[in-house]
Amino acid sequence: MAEIILPPALEGVELVRSVRTPARMEYTYTAGVATTRFLRGLADGRILGERAPGGKVYVPSRGADPQLGVPTTEQVDLPHTGTLVSFCIVNVAFYGQGMEIPYTSGLILLDGSDLPLMHLIQECPVEAVHIGMRVEAVWVDEADLGPTLESIRYFRPNGEPDAPVAQPGAGVTW
Amino acid sequence: MVRDVAVIAFAQMPNVRGETVLNEVEMLMPVIQDARQRAGLDQQQIGFTCSGSTDYLSGQAFSFVSTLDGVGPWPPIQESHVEMDGAWALYEAWVKLQLGDVDTALVYCYGKSAPGPLHEVLSRQLDPYHVAPLWPDAISLAALQARAMLDAGKATEADFAEVVARSRRNALNNPNAQLAWDRHESDLLAEEPLVDPLRKHDCPPITDGASAVILAAGDRARELCDRPSWIRGIDHRIEPMALGLRDLTVSTSTRSAGEKAGVSAGPVDVAELHAPFSPQELILREALGLGDHGNVNPSGGPLAANPVMVAGLTRIGEVAQRIMNGTASRGVAHATSGPCLQQNLVIVLEGDG
Numbered sequence: 001m002a003e004i005i006l007p008p009a010l011e012g013v014e015l016v017r018s019v020r021t022p023a024r025m026e027y028t029y030t031a032g033v034a035t036t037r038f039l040r041g042l043a044d045g046r047i048l049g050e051r052a053p054g055g056k057v058y059v060p061s062r063g064a065d066p067q068l069g070v071p072t073t074e075q076v077d078l079p080h081t082g083t084l085v086s087f088c089i090v091n092v093a094f095y096g097q098g099m100e101i102p103y104t105s106g107l108i109l110l111d112g113s114d115l116p117l118m119h120l121i122q123e124c125p126v127e128a129v130h131i132g133m134r135v136e137a138v139w140v141d142e143a144d145l146g147p148t149l150e151s152i153r154y155f156r157p158n159g160e161p162d163a164p165v166a167q168p169g170a171g172v173t174w
Numbered sequence: 175m176v177r178d179v180a181v182i183a184f185a186q187m188p189n190v191r192g193e194t195v196l197n198e199v200e201m202l203m204p205v206i207q208d209a210r211q212r213a214g215l216d217q218q219q220i221g222f223t224c225s226g227s228t229d230y231l232s233g234q235a236f237s238f239v240s241t242l243d244g245v246g247p248w249p250p251i252q253e254s255h256v257e258m259d260g261a262w263a264l265y266e267a268w269v270k271l272q273l274g275d276v277d278t279a280l281v282y283c284y285g286k287s288a289p290g291p292l293h294e295v296l297s298r299q300l301d302p303y304h305v306a307p308l309w310p311d312a313i314s315l316a317a318l319q320a321r322a323m324l325d326a327g328k329a330t331e332a333d334f335a336e337v338v339a340r341s342r343r344n345a346l347n348n349p350n351a352q353l354a355w356d357r358h359e360s361d362l363l364a365e366e367p368l369v370d371p372l373r374k375h376d377c378p379p380i381t382d383g384a385s386a387v388i389l390a391a392g393d394r395a396r397e398l399c400d401r402p403s404w405i406r407g408i409d410h411r412i413e414p415m416a417l418g419l420r421d422l423t424v425s426t427s428t429r430s431a432g433e434k435a436g437v438s439a440g441p442v443d444v445a446e447l448h449a450p451f452s453p454q455e456l457i458l459r460e461a462l463g464l465g466d467h468g469n470v471n472p473s474g475g476p477l478a479a480n481p482v483m484v485a486g487l488t489r490i491g492e493v494a495q496r497i498m499n500g501t502a503s504r505g506v507a508h509a510t511s512g513p514c515l516q517q518n519l520v521i522v523l524e525g526d527g
Contacts, residue, residue: 025294027233030195030196062197062199063196063197063199063200064199066247069217
């Protein structure tokens with residue numbers, strides 16, 4: 001650190017080397033029409049996707065087809081099984097984590113959907129997690145279901161043979 | 175050599191206190207569709223897209239990225255974002271159009287001011303070491319500025335009330351206004367101060383809103399619009415962050431921007447000023463040489479609706495709309511950002527003939 005030269009009046013005063021200025025603000029989150037349907041579905045033990053006019057199914061949907069820029073129009077009950085299309089093994093502890101490390105965070109493409117959902121992958125050693133692994137949702141007890149993604153505790157391998165996974169961008173044309 | 179660029183379409187959603195059903199992308203989609211429809215363009219015919227918003231309003235990092243879902247950015251589009259009012263997104267789009275490789279641009283902005291504690295949220299833009307830890311709210315800072323105006327003898331509380339009464343009366347003719355009424359100034363002056371010397375009506379309403387503009391250059395603008403609203407000058411300037419380093423009773427940055435944009439080079443039929451607090455309109459009038467001009471904020475201005483990150487672009491749209499529909503020939507719009515008019519953008523718009 002560079003030497004700080006103080007005016008005589010401040011000599012002997014303890015130097016301020018750092019300040020902590022905590023900030024906290026409370027927000028009221030508006031989920032929106034489509035995400036509200038998705039969250040209410042979870043409270044009923046269902047995973048609701050939204051189909052756009054172009055045919056793609058998004059879950060969770062924010063209410064717009066990101067390709068066409070138009071509202072999604074139709075709700076689709078999706079199966080609780082899917083394929084792991086990407087994952088990350090978390091080895092680093094961070095504030096507010098609440099999980100024992102290492103653990104796996106995965107992107108799960110539910111069967112019949114076109115947008116992967118992020119969730120935990122458990123009941124599987126981290127070394128065994130791999131792309132293409134078939135997984136299923138493990139739900140909380142019925143009494144604990146609520147309008148939150150935490151209604152699904154995690155996804156676990158369901159024992160089916162691996163499914164093929166397209167490389168990102170493969171087959172994309174415009 | 176400046177390339178001629180015009181506003182050829184403007185759309186906004188009706189301003190509301192709190193949009194508690196739709197999320198940002200659902201709220202924005204109809205506005206973007208409306209603007210594109212007015213211009214007769216679909217997204218693939220638009221050369222550049224630029225948006226303005228701030229994640230501090232929604233309380234979510236990178237929330238503007240998911241809002242792009244409502245644009246239809248596929249096949250991939252040329253796109254940019256500013257953490258600023260949409261007026262600055264328009265500035266970036268204007269610069270992009272100057273480069274000459276594209277002829278059209280979509281500019282949009284949105285702001286849900288209601289989900290968080292707005293006046294505390296705005297304090298997060300202040301100097302993080304000496305000012306922000308004190309949590310001065312936006313109304314208190316505006317009250318300091320109002321007090322400086324009174325102490326300098328530049329205005330009276332009756333002058334503030336005149337701005338409010340006129341703005342909210344004008345808003346009665348604006349179907350998109352959130353707050354409109356007809357009350358006499360003496361009635362306003364009888365009210366107790368909220369943060370002395372500001373009364374509640376001297377402050378803008380808290381507003382959720384969105385607006386969008388389509389820009390086009392040269393012949394493309396003439397092709398798409400019967401009466402394009404040409405940008406004759408545009409400039410923006412910023413002053414120091416420390417409030418104690420400037421005279422709060424004047425707006426040096428607005429004056430410089432107004433001179434660069436050429437406000438005084440012709441008659442001004444209409445002016446829309448982004449003055450969220452009533453004393454600020456007086457400061458801006460002086461800085462832009464508008465004096466006691468009779469047609470300032472015919473829409474009601476930010477005192478009628480003040481969606482944060484939107485109210486500046488809406489000022490431009492309100493002037494452009496009046497030029498496009500032939501009710502004005504030449505007008506001035508202004509946008510501000512930061513505390514107590516720290517940063518200011520001025521644009522001069524004009525119709526043909």
